[in-house]
Amino acid sequence: MKELRVNAARIESRIRELGEIGRNAQGGMxxxxxxxxxxxxxxxxxxxxRELALDVRVDEAANIWARREAAARGRPVEGExxxxxxxxxxxxVPNGGRYDGALGVLLALEVMQVLRExxxxxxxxxxxxxxxxxxxxxFGLSTFGSRTVxxxxxxxxxxxxxxxxxxxxxxxxxxxxGDPDRFEEARRRPEELAAFLEVHIEQxxxxxxxxxxxxxxxxxxxIYRESVTVVGEANHAGTTLMGNRKDALMAASEMMxxxxxxxxxxxxxxxxxxxxxxxxxxxxxxxxxxxxxxHLELRGKTREEIGxxxxxxxxxxxxxxxxxxxxxxxxxxxxxxxxxxxxxVADVCAAEAAKLGYExxxxxxxxxxxxxxxxxxxxxxxxxxxxLGGKSHCPEEESRxxxxxxTANVLLQxxxxxxxxxxx
Numbered sequence: 509m510k511e512l513r514v515n516a517a518r519i520e521s522r523i524r525e526l527g528e529i530g531r532n533a534q535g536g537m538x539x540x541x542x543x544x545x546x547x548x549x550x551x552x553x554x555x556x557x558r559e560l561a562l563d564v565r566v567d568e569a570a571n572i573w574a575r576r577e578a579a580a581r582g583r584p585v586e587g588e589x590x591x592x593x594x595x596x597x598x599x600x601v602p603n604g605g606r607y608d609g610a611l612g613v614l615l616a617l618e619v620m621q622v623l624r625e626x627x628x629x630x631x632x633x634x635x636x637x638x639x640x641x642x643x644x645x646x647f648g649l650s651t652f653g654s655r656t657v658x659x660x661x662x663x664x665x666x667x668x669x670x671x672x673x674x675x676x677x678x679x680x681x682x683x684x685x686g687d688p689d690r691f692e693e694a695r696r697r698p699e700e701l702a703a704f705l706e707v708h709i710e711q712x713x714x715x716x717x718x719x720x721x722x723x724x725x726x727x728x729x730x731i732y733r734e735s736v737t738v739v740g741e742a743n744h745a746g747t748t749l750m751g752n753r754k755d756a757l758m759a760a761s762e763m764m765x766x767x768x769x770x771x772x773x774x775x776x777x778x779x780x781x782x783x784x785x786x787x788x789x790x791x792x793x794x795x796x797x798x799x800x801x802x803h804l805e806l807r808g809k810t811r812e813e814i815g816x817x818x819x820x821x822x823x824x825x826x827x828x829x830x831x832x833x834x835x836x837x838x839x840x841x842x843x844x845x846x847x848x849x850x851x852x853v854a855d856v857c858a859a860e861a862a863k864l865g866y867e868x869x870x871x872x873x874x875x876x877x878x879x880x881x882x883x884x885x886x887x888x889x890x891x892x893x894x895x896l897g898g899k900s901h902c903p904e905e906e907s908r909x910x911x912x913x914x915t916a917n918v919l920l921q922x923x924x925x926x927x928x929x930x931x932x
Contacts, residue, residue, distance in 0.1 A: 512622055512626055512628070512920060512921070512924075513622075513917055513920075514615075514618050514619070514622055514913060514916040514917055514920055515618065515621075515622070516909055516910075516912070516913040516916075518618065518621075519614060519615065519618050519909070519912060519913065519916060520909050520912075522556075522614050522617070522618075523606060523607070523610075523611070523614060523912075525552075526549060526552060526553075526598075526606070526610055526614065527606030527610075529545055529548050529549045529552060530543075530545030530546065530548075530549065530600065531606075532603065534603065534903060535903045536602075536603035536604060536605070536902070536903035537600040537601075537603070537604045537605055537606050537903070538600070538602055538603060538604075539598065539599055539600040539604075540599060540600060540601070540602055540643070540645055540646060541599045541640070541641040541643065541645035541646065541647065541652070541680075542570075542640075542641070542645075542647075542680035542681070542683065542684050546598065546599050546600075546684075547683065547684060549598045549610075550572060550598065550638070550684065550685075553572060553598065553613065553617070553638055554566075554572060556617055557572075557574040557617070557620070557636065560574075560617075560620050560621055560624050561624070562574040562575060562576055562620060562636070563575040563576075563577075566684075566685035566686065567657075567686070567693075567694040568656075568686050568687040568688075568690045568691050568692070568693050568694040569640055569652065569653050569656035569657065569661075569681070569686055569691065569694040570640040570653070570681055570684035570685050570686035571637060571638065571639050571640050571653040571656075571657065571694065572636075572637065572638040573635055573636070573637050574620065574635065574636040574637075575591075575633055575634070575635045576620060576623065576624075576630070576633065576634040576635070577633055578629075578630055578631055578632055578633045578634075579629030579630060579631070588633065589631055589632045589633070589702060589930075589931075589932065590632065590633075590699060590700055590701050590702040590886075590932060591632060591633045591634070591635045591700060591701050591702060592630075592632045592633070592634055592635070592701075592702050592703050592704075592705075592923060592926055592927060592930070593634075593635045593636075593637050593701060593703070593704045593705075593882075593886075594616045594619065594634070594635075594636060594637070594704065594705045594706065594707075594919070594923060595612060595613055595616040595636050595637035595638055595639070595706065596609045596610070596611070596612025596613050596616070596638070596639070596642070596706050596707065596708060596877075596878065597609035597610075597612070597613065597638060597639045597640070597641075597642035597643070597653070597878060598610055598613055598638050599640070599641055599642060599643050599645065600643060601643050601644065601901045603902070603903060604643075604900075604901050604902065604903075604905065605899075605900060605901065605902060605903060605904070605905020605906070606905065607709045607893075607895075607900075607905050607906065607907055608643075608708070608709060608711070608900055608901065608905060609642055609643070609708070611707065611708070611709060611893065611907070611912065612706050612707040612708050613636075613638045615707045615912070615915070615916045615919055616636040616637075616707075616919075617636065618916055618920075619634075619636075619916075619919060619920050619923060620634070620636055622920060628924070630924070630927045631927050631928070632702055632926075632927050632930065634923065634927075639651075639652075639653030639654045639657075639878045640652050640653035640656075640684065640686070641653060642654070642877075642878055646671035646672060646673075646675075647669050647670075647671055647677045647680070648669070649661070649665065649669070649677070650876075651876065651877075651878055651880075651881055653694075653878070654878035654879075654880075654881040654882055655881050656691070656692075656694045656695065657694055657695060657696050657881070657882070657885070658695070658696075658881040658882060658884045658885050659695045659884075660881060660884075662691065662692055663688065663689075663691045663692055666678050666681070666688055666691065696885060697885075698885050698886060701882075701885055701886035702886065702887070702926070702930045702932060703850070703853055703886055703887040703888070703889070703926050703930060704879060704882040704883075704885070704886050704887070704888045704889070705853060705857075705879075705888075705889045705890070705891070705919065705922060705923065705926075706877060706878060706879040706882075706888075706889070706890045706891075707890070707891045707892075707893065707915055707916070707919055708873075708877060708890060708891075708892060708893070709892065709893050709894075709895045709900060709905070709907050710723055710871075710892040710893065710894055710895045710898075711874070711875055711895055711898070711900035711901075712874060712895065712898050713895070713897075713898035714869065714871055715869055715871075715892060715893075715894035715895075715911075716894040716895065716896065716897075716898065718869060720867050720868065720869045720894070721866055721867065721893075721894065721910070721911045721914045721915065722857075722861050722866050722867070722868045722869075722891060722892070722893075722911075722914055722915050722918050723868065723869050723870075723871050723891065723892030723893075723894075724854050724857045724858050724861070724868050724869070724870050724871075724889075724890075724891060724892075725849050725854070725870075725871065725872065725873050725879075725889065725890035725891070725892060726809070726848070726849055726854060726870050726871065726872055727809040727810070727846050727847060727848045727849055727872045727873070728846065728847045728849065728872070728873045728875075728876060728877055728879060728880040728883075728890070729778070729807040729808060729809060729846055729872060729873055729874050729875065729876065730807065730808055730809070730810070730811060730814055730843075730844055730845050730846035730847075731805065731806075731807050731842055731844040731876065732805065732806040732807075732814050732818065732842065732843050732844070733803060733804065733805045733806075733840075733841040733842040733843075734803070734804050734838050734839060734840050734841055735801060735802075735803055735804075735838070735839045735841055736760075736763070736801065736802050736803075736804055736825075736836070736837070736838055736839075737799065737800070737801045737836075737837040737838075737839075738756045738757075738759050738760040738763065738799065738800045738801075738829070738834050738835070738836060738837075739756060739798070739799050739834060739835040739836075739837065740753075740754040740755055740756030740757075740759060740796070740797065740798055740799065740800075740832075740833075740834040740835075741753075741754040741756075741796070741798055742789075742790060742795055742796055742797065742798030742799075743795070743796045743798075744794070744795070744796070745793070745794045745795055745796055746794065748796060753796055754796075754832065754833045754834050755796050755797060755832070755834075756788075756789075756797045756798055756799050756800045756834055757788055757797035757800050758797075758832070759800075759828055759829065759832040759834045760786075760800035760802060762828050762832075763821075763824070763825045763828050763829075763836075764783050764802065766821055766824040766825060766828065767781055767783065767804060767821045767825075768781065768783075769824075770817050770818075770820040770821040770824065771806070771817050771821075773820070774813065774816060774817045774820070776808065776809070776813050778807075778808060778809050778813075778871075778872045778874060779806070779807070779808040779809075779813045779814065779816075779817050780806070780807050780808070780874065781804070781805065781806045781807075781817065781821075782804075782805045783802050783803065783804055783805075784802075784803045784805055785801075785802060785803045786800065786801075786802045787800065787801045787802070788800050789801075803841070804821075806818055807874055808846065808872075809846050809872035810846055811845060811846060814846075844876075846872075847879075847880040847883050847888075848883075849879070849883065849888055849889050849890060850883070850887035850888055850889055852887060852929075853887050853888065853889030853922075853926065854870070854889055856889075856922050856925050856926055856929065857889060857891055857918060857922045858870070859925070860918055860921040860922045860925055861914075861918045863921070864914070864917055864918065864921065866914050866917075866918065868918075871892065873890060873892070877890060887930075889922075891915050891918060891919060891922075892915075893907045893911050893912055893915045894907060894908070894911050895907055896908065
Protein backbone atom coordinates (compact mmCIF):
# COMPACT_ATOMS: atom_id res chain seq x y z
CA MET A 509 0.00 0.00 0.00
CA LYS A 510 3.01 2.27 0.12
CA GLU A 511 2.35 3.51 -3.44
CA LEU A 512 -0.96 5.10 -2.43
CA ARG A 513 -1.07 8.86 -2.89
CA VAL A 514 -3.67 11.56 -2.39
CA ASN A 515 -5.20 13.52 -5.27
CA ALA A 516 -3.90 17.10 -4.92
CA ALA A 517 -6.20 18.50 -7.61
CA ARG A 518 -9.24 17.11 -5.81
CA ILE A 519 -8.08 18.52 -2.48
CA GLU A 520 -7.51 21.93 -4.04
CA SER A 521 -10.95 21.88 -5.66
CA ARG A 522 -12.62 21.02 -2.36
CA ILE A 523 -10.74 23.76 -0.50
CA ARG A 524 -12.20 26.24 -2.99
CA GLU A 525 -15.69 24.72 -2.87
CA LEU A 526 -15.98 24.53 0.90
CA GLY A 527 -14.31 27.95 1.14
CA GLU A 528 -17.29 29.55 -0.58
CA ILE A 529 -19.61 28.52 2.27
CA GLY A 530 -19.58 31.43 4.72
CA ARG A 531 -17.38 33.66 2.60
CA ASN A 532 -18.07 37.35 3.27
CA ALA A 533 -17.79 40.40 1.00
CA GLN A 534 -14.24 41.08 2.18
CA GLY A 535 -13.11 37.58 1.23
CA GLY A 536 -12.97 36.36 4.82
CA MET A 537 -14.75 33.40 6.38
CA UNK A 538 -17.80 33.95 8.60
CA UNK A 539 -18.65 30.38 9.55
CA UNK A 540 -18.95 30.59 13.30
CA UNK A 541 -20.52 27.89 15.40
CA UNK A 542 -24.11 26.82 14.61
CA UNK A 543 -24.73 29.74 12.22
CA UNK A 544 -26.56 29.13 8.92
CA UNK A 545 -23.22 29.07 7.08
CA UNK A 546 -21.75 26.51 9.46
CA UNK A 547 -24.88 24.35 9.19
CA UNK A 548 -24.57 24.52 5.39
CA UNK A 549 -20.93 23.41 5.61
CA UNK A 550 -22.01 20.47 7.75
CA UNK A 551 -24.52 19.39 5.11
CA UNK A 552 -21.87 19.74 2.42
CA UNK A 553 -19.54 17.44 4.36
CA UNK A 554 -22.22 14.85 5.13
CA UNK A 555 -23.14 14.66 1.45
CA UNK A 556 -19.50 14.01 0.47
CA UNK A 557 -19.18 11.34 3.15
CA ARG A 558 -22.34 9.53 2.03
CA GLU A 559 -21.00 9.49 -1.54
CA LEU A 560 -18.22 7.29 -0.16
CA ALA A 561 -20.74 4.86 1.38
CA LEU A 562 -19.53 5.68 4.88
CA ASP A 563 -21.74 5.22 7.93
CA VAL A 564 -22.45 8.86 8.85
CA ARG A 565 -23.87 9.89 12.20
CA VAL A 566 -24.20 13.10 14.19
CA ASP A 567 -23.69 12.58 17.92
CA GLU A 568 -25.41 14.37 20.79
CA ALA A 569 -22.83 17.19 20.74
CA ALA A 570 -23.40 17.61 16.97
CA ASN A 571 -19.99 16.16 16.12
CA ILE A 572 -20.05 14.48 12.70
CA TRP A 573 -18.61 10.95 12.56
CA ALA A 574 -18.15 8.84 9.43
CA ARG A 575 -17.14 5.22 9.90
CA ARG A 576 -15.35 2.83 7.58
CA GLU A 577 -15.50 -0.70 8.86
CA ALA A 578 -12.48 -2.93 9.32
CA ALA A 579 -11.98 -5.98 7.13
CA ALA A 580 -13.53 -9.07 8.70
CA ARG A 581 -10.31 -11.02 8.16
CA GLY A 582 -8.34 -8.38 10.05
CA ARG A 583 -10.26 -8.77 13.28
CA PRO A 584 -8.75 -10.63 16.23
CA VAL A 585 -10.38 -13.75 17.56
CA GLU A 586 -11.66 -11.94 20.65
CA GLY A 587 -13.46 -9.24 18.68
CA GLU A 588 -13.09 -5.98 16.81
CA UNK A 589 -10.10 -3.71 17.24
CA UNK A 590 -10.80 -0.15 18.45
CA UNK A 591 -11.20 2.84 16.16
CA UNK A 592 -8.45 4.93 14.59
CA UNK A 593 -10.00 8.41 14.31
CA UNK A 594 -8.83 11.47 12.40
CA UNK A 595 -10.21 14.89 11.50
CA UNK A 596 -10.55 18.44 12.81
CA UNK A 597 -13.34 21.09 12.65
CA UNK A 598 -15.37 23.15 10.13
CA UNK A 599 -16.22 26.27 12.15
CA UNK A 600 -14.22 29.48 11.77
CA VAL A 601 -13.53 32.64 13.72
CA PRO A 602 -15.32 35.78 12.47
CA ASN A 603 -13.68 37.00 9.25
CA GLY A 604 -11.26 34.09 9.39
CA GLY A 605 -9.62 31.97 6.70
CA ARG A 606 -10.64 28.87 4.77
CA TYR A 607 -7.84 26.57 6.00
CA ASP A 608 -8.02 26.67 9.81
CA GLY A 609 -9.72 23.46 10.89
CA ALA A 610 -11.40 22.83 7.55
CA LEU A 611 -8.18 21.60 5.95
CA GLY A 612 -7.90 18.81 8.52
CA VAL A 613 -11.43 17.67 7.73
CA LEU A 614 -10.84 17.82 3.97
CA LEU A 615 -7.65 15.77 4.22
CA ALA A 616 -9.47 13.21 6.34
CA LEU A 617 -12.14 13.07 3.61
CA GLU A 618 -9.42 12.59 0.99
CA VAL A 619 -7.94 9.69 2.97
CA MET A 620 -11.33 7.99 3.08
CA GLN A 621 -11.75 8.45 -0.68
CA VAL A 622 -8.29 7.09 -1.53
CA LEU A 623 -8.91 4.02 0.61
CA ARG A 624 -12.24 3.39 -1.11
CA GLU A 625 -10.88 3.94 -4.62
CA UNK A 626 -8.08 1.47 -3.99
CA UNK A 627 -10.10 -1.14 -2.12
CA UNK A 628 -7.85 -0.93 0.92
CA UNK A 629 -8.82 -3.13 3.86
CA UNK A 630 -7.79 -2.13 7.37
CA UNK A 631 -7.57 -4.05 10.64
CA UNK A 632 -9.08 -1.20 12.66
CA UNK A 633 -12.29 0.67 11.87
CA UNK A 634 -11.44 4.16 10.60
CA UNK A 635 -13.59 7.13 11.66
CA UNK A 636 -13.47 10.65 10.28
CA UNK A 637 -14.62 13.27 12.78
CA UNK A 638 -15.58 16.91 12.37
CA UNK A 639 -15.78 18.36 15.86
CA UNK A 640 -18.33 21.01 16.83
CA UNK A 641 -17.35 24.51 17.91
CA UNK A 642 -13.58 24.24 18.17
CA UNK A 643 -13.07 27.98 17.85
CA UNK A 644 -14.00 30.58 20.48
CA UNK A 645 -17.65 31.16 19.68
CA UNK A 646 -20.71 33.24 20.62
CA PHE A 647 -21.64 30.69 23.32
CA GLY A 648 -18.26 30.94 25.08
CA LEU A 649 -17.48 27.21 24.93
CA SER A 650 -14.54 26.53 22.64
CA THR A 651 -13.34 23.00 21.78
CA PHE A 652 -16.95 22.12 22.56
CA GLY A 653 -17.15 18.87 20.64
CA SER A 654 -13.86 17.32 21.70
CA ARG A 655 -14.35 18.35 25.32
CA THR A 656 -17.71 16.60 25.27
CA VAL A 657 -16.31 13.46 23.65
CA UNK A 658 -13.54 13.35 26.27
CA UNK A 659 -15.98 13.81 29.16
CA UNK A 660 -14.96 17.35 30.11
CA UNK A 661 -18.32 18.97 29.30
CA UNK A 662 -21.67 17.76 30.59
CA UNK A 663 -25.36 18.61 30.39
CA UNK A 664 -25.09 21.12 33.24
CA UNK A 665 -22.55 23.18 31.25
CA UNK A 666 -25.27 23.92 28.68
CA UNK A 667 -27.89 25.22 31.08
CA UNK A 668 -28.88 28.83 30.46
CA UNK A 669 -26.03 29.48 28.01
CA UNK A 670 -27.02 32.03 25.34
CA UNK A 671 -25.27 34.04 22.66
CA UNK A 672 -25.43 37.84 22.42
CA UNK A 673 -28.72 37.62 20.52
CA UNK A 674 -30.35 35.55 23.25
CA UNK A 675 -30.27 32.25 21.38
CA UNK A 676 -30.05 29.33 23.77
CA UNK A 677 -27.18 26.94 23.18
CA UNK A 678 -29.50 23.96 23.58
CA UNK A 679 -31.67 25.26 20.73
CA UNK A 680 -28.68 25.89 18.48
CA UNK A 681 -27.36 22.43 19.29
CA UNK A 682 -30.65 20.81 18.27
CA UNK A 683 -30.62 22.74 14.98
CA UNK A 684 -27.19 21.25 14.24
CA UNK A 685 -28.42 17.71 14.89
CA GLY A 686 -27.31 17.37 18.51
CA ASP A 687 -29.39 16.29 21.48
CA PRO A 688 -28.96 18.29 24.69
CA ASP A 689 -31.25 15.92 26.61
CA ARG A 690 -28.87 12.99 25.96
CA PHE A 691 -25.77 15.16 25.72
CA GLU A 692 -23.41 13.01 27.74
CA GLU A 693 -23.99 10.03 25.46
CA ALA A 694 -21.57 11.73 23.05
CA ARG A 695 -18.70 10.66 25.32
CA ARG A 696 -16.35 8.01 23.97
CA ARG A 697 -14.62 5.45 26.17
CA PRO A 698 -10.84 4.99 26.03
CA GLU A 699 -11.29 1.36 25.03
CA GLU A 700 -13.20 2.46 21.91
CA LEU A 701 -10.21 4.28 20.43
CA ALA A 702 -6.76 3.14 19.31
CA ALA A 703 -5.45 6.53 18.16
CA PHE A 704 -6.41 10.01 16.97
CA LEU A 705 -4.55 12.10 14.39
CA GLU A 706 -5.30 15.69 13.36
CA VAL A 707 -3.88 17.80 10.54
CA HIS A 708 -3.89 21.58 10.96
CA ILE A 709 -2.17 24.62 9.52
CA GLU A 710 0.73 25.75 11.68
CA GLN A 711 -0.52 29.35 12.15
CA UNK A 712 3.08 30.49 12.52
CA UNK A 713 6.35 30.86 10.60
CA UNK A 714 8.62 28.10 11.89
CA UNK A 715 8.04 25.63 9.04
CA UNK A 716 7.94 28.29 6.35
CA UNK A 717 11.16 30.00 7.46
CA UNK A 718 13.00 26.68 7.43
CA UNK A 719 11.53 25.51 4.13
CA UNK A 720 10.15 22.33 5.75
CA UNK A 721 6.83 20.99 4.40
CA UNK A 722 5.61 18.87 7.32
CA UNK A 723 5.50 19.59 11.04
CA UNK A 724 5.19 16.79 13.60
CA UNK A 725 3.71 18.21 16.79
CA UNK A 726 5.43 17.20 20.02
CA UNK A 727 3.11 18.99 22.45
CA UNK A 728 0.18 21.41 22.54
CA UNK A 729 0.81 24.58 24.44
CA UNK A 730 -0.13 25.23 28.00
CA ILE A 731 -1.95 28.50 28.60
CA TYR A 732 -1.55 30.52 31.79
CA ARG A 733 -3.55 33.72 32.37
CA GLU A 734 -3.85 36.06 35.31
CA SER A 735 -5.42 39.40 36.05
CA VAL A 736 -2.89 41.89 37.41
CA THR A 737 -3.97 45.00 39.32
CA VAL A 738 -1.56 47.81 40.11
CA VAL A 739 -2.87 50.12 42.84
CA GLY A 740 -1.26 53.53 43.11
CA GLU A 741 -2.67 56.90 44.17
CA ALA A 742 -4.87 59.13 42.04
CA ASN A 743 -3.93 62.80 42.35
CA HIS A 744 -3.84 66.13 40.55
CA ALA A 745 -1.81 65.91 37.34
CA GLY A 746 -0.53 69.46 37.61
CA THR A 747 0.18 70.00 41.30
CA THR A 748 1.77 66.67 42.22
CA LEU A 749 5.53 66.76 41.74
CA MET A 750 7.16 63.82 39.96
CA GLY A 751 8.94 62.68 43.11
CA ASN A 752 5.66 62.51 45.02
CA ARG A 753 3.71 60.39 42.55
CA LYS A 754 2.48 56.83 42.86
CA ASP A 755 1.44 56.52 39.23
CA ALA A 756 -0.26 53.17 38.64
CA LEU A 757 -0.07 53.43 34.86
CA MET A 758 3.66 54.15 34.72
CA ALA A 759 4.31 51.29 37.12
CA ALA A 760 2.08 48.95 35.13
CA SER A 761 3.78 49.99 31.89
CA GLU A 762 7.17 49.12 33.31
CA MET A 763 5.81 45.78 34.53
CA MET A 764 4.44 45.00 31.07
CA UNK A 765 7.80 45.70 29.46
CA UNK A 766 9.44 43.54 32.12
CA UNK A 767 7.03 40.76 31.18
CA UNK A 768 7.99 41.06 27.52
CA UNK A 769 11.66 40.95 28.47
CA UNK A 770 11.19 37.82 30.61
CA UNK A 771 9.59 36.04 27.64
CA UNK A 772 12.17 37.26 25.11
CA UNK A 773 15.02 36.19 27.36
CA UNK A 774 13.68 32.69 27.94
CA UNK A 775 15.79 30.12 26.05
CA UNK A 776 12.74 28.42 24.48
CA UNK A 777 11.38 30.33 21.48
CA UNK A 778 8.03 28.63 22.07
CA UNK A 779 7.61 30.43 25.39
CA UNK A 780 5.55 33.49 24.49
CA UNK A 781 3.70 36.15 26.44
CA UNK A 782 0.99 38.68 25.68
CA UNK A 783 -0.71 41.53 27.51
CA UNK A 784 -4.20 41.38 26.05
CA UNK A 785 -6.37 43.90 27.92
CA UNK A 786 -5.66 47.10 29.85
CA UNK A 787 -8.00 49.17 32.05
CA UNK A 788 -6.81 52.55 33.33
CA UNK A 789 -8.67 54.31 36.16
CA UNK A 790 -9.93 56.99 36.42
CA UNK A 791 -8.70 57.44 32.81
CA UNK A 792 -8.89 61.23 32.81
CA UNK A 793 -6.48 63.69 31.18
CA UNK A 794 -5.75 65.69 34.33
CA UNK A 795 -5.63 62.90 36.94
CA UNK A 796 -2.65 60.68 37.76
CA UNK A 797 -3.85 57.08 37.25
CA UNK A 798 -4.73 55.46 40.55
CA UNK A 799 -5.38 51.90 39.39
CA UNK A 800 -4.53 49.82 36.34
CA UNK A 801 -5.68 46.30 35.58
CA UNK A 802 -4.29 44.13 32.79
CA HIS A 803 -4.51 40.53 31.66
CA LEU A 804 -1.27 38.63 31.25
CA GLU A 805 -1.00 35.42 29.22
CA LEU A 806 1.90 32.95 28.96
CA ARG A 807 2.13 29.97 26.62
CA GLY A 808 4.73 27.24 26.51
CA LYS A 809 5.17 23.59 25.68
CA THR A 810 6.01 22.58 29.26
CA ARG A 811 4.85 23.72 32.69
CA GLU A 812 8.49 24.25 33.64
CA GLU A 813 9.06 26.75 30.83
CA ILE A 814 5.89 28.65 31.69
CA GLY A 815 6.88 28.69 35.34
CA UNK A 816 10.39 29.94 34.61
CA UNK A 817 9.17 32.92 32.60
CA UNK A 818 6.46 33.70 35.12
CA UNK A 819 8.88 33.61 38.06
CA UNK A 820 11.35 35.83 36.23
CA UNK A 821 8.62 38.39 35.60
CA UNK A 822 7.15 38.21 39.11
CA UNK A 823 10.50 39.06 40.71
CA UNK A 824 10.88 42.10 38.48
CA UNK A 825 7.27 43.19 39.00
CA UNK A 826 7.63 43.08 42.80
CA UNK A 827 10.80 45.16 42.59
CA UNK A 828 9.07 47.71 40.36
CA UNK A 829 6.13 47.94 42.77
CA UNK A 830 8.42 48.50 45.74
CA UNK A 831 10.48 51.14 43.97
CA UNK A 832 7.43 53.07 42.74
CA UNK A 833 5.42 52.77 45.96
CA UNK A 834 2.44 50.93 44.43
CA UNK A 835 0.66 47.73 45.39
CA UNK A 836 0.63 44.67 43.14
CA UNK A 837 -2.37 42.30 43.18
CA UNK A 838 -2.52 39.09 41.11
CA UNK A 839 -5.46 36.78 40.41
CA UNK A 840 -5.22 33.46 38.54
CA UNK A 841 -7.66 33.17 35.62
CA UNK A 842 -6.48 30.03 33.77
CA UNK A 843 -3.79 27.43 34.23
CA UNK A 844 -4.23 24.97 31.36
CA UNK A 845 -1.49 22.37 31.34
CA UNK A 846 0.51 21.62 28.20
CA UNK A 847 -0.44 18.32 26.56
CA UNK A 848 2.24 16.04 25.19
CA UNK A 849 1.43 14.30 21.94
CA UNK A 850 1.89 10.54 21.86
CA UNK A 851 5.53 9.63 21.07
CA UNK A 852 4.59 6.53 19.08
CA VAL A 853 2.21 8.46 16.84
CA ALA A 854 4.81 11.20 16.36
CA ASP A 855 7.52 8.64 15.53
CA VAL A 856 5.27 6.90 13.02
CA CYS A 857 4.47 10.22 11.30
CA ALA A 858 8.15 11.18 11.11
CA ALA A 859 9.12 7.73 9.80
CA GLU A 860 6.44 7.72 7.12
CA ALA A 861 7.43 11.23 6.01
CA ALA A 862 11.06 10.07 5.71
CA LYS A 863 9.98 7.11 3.54
CA LEU A 864 8.20 9.59 1.28
CA GLY A 865 11.32 11.75 1.10
CA TYR A 866 9.84 14.68 3.03
CA GLU A 867 11.76 16.63 5.66
CA UNK A 868 9.94 17.17 8.95
CA UNK A 869 10.33 19.43 11.96
CA UNK A 870 9.32 18.46 15.49
CA UNK A 871 7.62 21.48 17.06
CA UNK A 872 5.15 22.47 19.71
CA UNK A 873 1.74 23.85 18.89
CA UNK A 874 1.33 27.36 20.22
CA UNK A 875 -2.47 27.23 19.87
CA UNK A 876 -5.01 24.89 21.42
CA UNK A 877 -6.58 22.09 19.36
CA UNK A 878 -9.07 19.25 19.63
CA UNK A 879 -6.13 16.81 19.71
CA UNK A 880 -5.27 18.07 23.21
CA UNK A 881 -8.59 16.80 24.57
CA UNK A 882 -8.45 13.57 22.59
CA UNK A 883 -5.11 12.90 24.29
CA UNK A 884 -7.01 12.20 27.51
CA UNK A 885 -8.78 9.31 25.75
CA UNK A 886 -6.22 7.78 23.41
CA UNK A 887 -2.89 8.12 21.63
CA UNK A 888 -3.11 11.56 20.03
CA UNK A 889 -0.98 13.25 17.40
CA UNK A 890 -0.89 16.23 15.05
CA UNK A 891 0.66 17.17 11.73
CA UNK A 892 1.19 20.79 10.69
CA UNK A 893 1.14 22.35 7.21
CA UNK A 894 3.19 25.55 6.70
CA UNK A 895 1.22 28.81 6.78
CA LEU A 896 2.16 31.48 4.24
CA GLY A 897 3.28 34.58 6.08
CA GLY A 898 2.46 32.80 9.32
CA LYS A 899 -1.05 34.21 8.96
CA SER A 900 -4.20 32.70 10.44
CA HIS A 901 -7.59 33.83 11.76
CA CYS A 902 -7.69 36.32 8.89
CA PRO A 903 -8.78 36.33 5.22
CA GLU A 904 -5.11 36.16 4.11
CA GLU A 905 -4.71 32.69 5.67
CA GLU A 906 -3.20 30.34 3.06
CA SER A 907 -1.06 27.24 2.58
CA ARG A 908 0.62 26.00 -0.60
CA UNK A 909 -1.00 23.02 -2.29
CA UNK A 910 2.37 21.27 -2.62
CA UNK A 911 2.83 21.39 1.17
CA UNK A 912 -0.77 20.30 1.70
CA UNK A 913 -0.27 17.36 -0.65
CA UNK A 914 2.85 16.21 1.17
CA THR A 915 1.24 16.43 4.59
CA ALA A 916 -1.85 14.62 3.29
CA ASN A 917 0.34 11.78 2.03
CA VAL A 918 2.01 11.58 5.44
CA LEU A 919 -1.44 11.43 7.05
CA LEU A 920 -2.52 8.62 4.73
CA GLN A 921 0.59 6.53 5.22
CA UNK A 922 0.74 7.17 8.98
CA UNK A 923 -2.84 5.98 9.45
CA UNK A 924 -2.05 2.79 7.52
CA UNK A 925 1.14 2.29 9.55
CA UNK A 926 -0.75 2.75 12.83
CA UNK A 927 -3.35 0.31 11.59
CA UNK A 928 -0.59 -2.22 10.99
CA UNK A 929 1.34 -1.61 14.20
CA UNK A 930 -1.35 -1.16 16.85
CA UNK A 931 -2.82 -4.34 18.28
CA UNK A 932 -5.59 -2.75 20.30
